Amino acid sequence: MHILTDFEIIPDAFSKYAPDQNKIDGHTVVSFPFKVEGIEPGFNYLHIAMTDPDSIPVAGFAWIHWCAANIRISDALGEAKIPEDFSRQMKDLAPASCYGKNSLVSRFVGQASSPASSLYIGPTPPDKTHFYLLRVWATEEKLELKDGFYLSDLLKGLRKAGSAPDASSTLKVPQASILLGGRA
Numbered sequence: 144m145h146i147l148t149d150f151e152i153i154p155d156a157f158s159k160y161a162p163d164q165n166k167i168d169g170h171t172v173v174s175f176p177f178k179v180e181g182i183e184p185g186f187n188y189l190h191i192a193m194t195d196p197d198s199i200p201v202a203g204f205a206w207i208h209w210c211a212a213n214i215r216i217s218d219a220l221g222e223a224k225i226p227e228d229f230s231r232q233m234k235d236l237a238p239a240s241c242y243g244k245n246s247l248v249s250r251f252v253g254q255a256s257s258p259a260s261s262l263y264i265g266p267t268p269p270d271k272t273h274f275y276l277l278r279v280w281a282t283e284e285k286l287e288l289k290d291g292f293y294l295s296d297l298l299k300g301l302r303k304a305g306s307a308p309d310a311s312s313t314l315k316v317p318q319a320s321i322l323l324g325g326r327a
């Protein structure tokens with residue numbers, strides 16, 4: 144399984160240079176398009192997390208830009224296309240999906256009540272170009288998550304999905320990742 148984009152640096156339309164109409168509370172909320180290829184038959188759900196490890200020296204933690212789960216895929220060709228602005232349209236395009244929280248909910252940021260706190264928020268590196276880690280996992284079944292979950296909940300759900308109740312068989316949870324730049 145692997146992730147494909149048409150860019151290596153996240154385009155301005157999906158970062159801090161986006162037009163104001165694509166922002167909520169000053170945060171870009173229009174997510175960029177990408178494709179996941181090589182999804183093995185039998186895997187029916189995708190789960191997304193995008194973080195900024197380069198933010199650790201700046202913010203003190205890896206900033207979470209996007210978290211989404213239980214995105215139903217039904218493409219028999221072994222691929223899934225995540226369209227532009229999927230973050231805001233997710234419930235219409237994938238009704239079984241659920242929104243996770245991003246770092247706006249951190250007590251260090253104090254924007255938990257922002258409508259953007261459960262959406263994709265684009266890169267806004269203050270100091271230099273940062274690299275963003277986009278990870279996608281596939282599972283056979285839906286994870287036991289509800290809107291408003293945290294990244295840690297997603298990771299625990301993936302761990303649970305990766306092991307069967309009996310020790311004789313282990314299910315795998317395929318994953319893919321890509322590093323994308325975001326300019327300051």
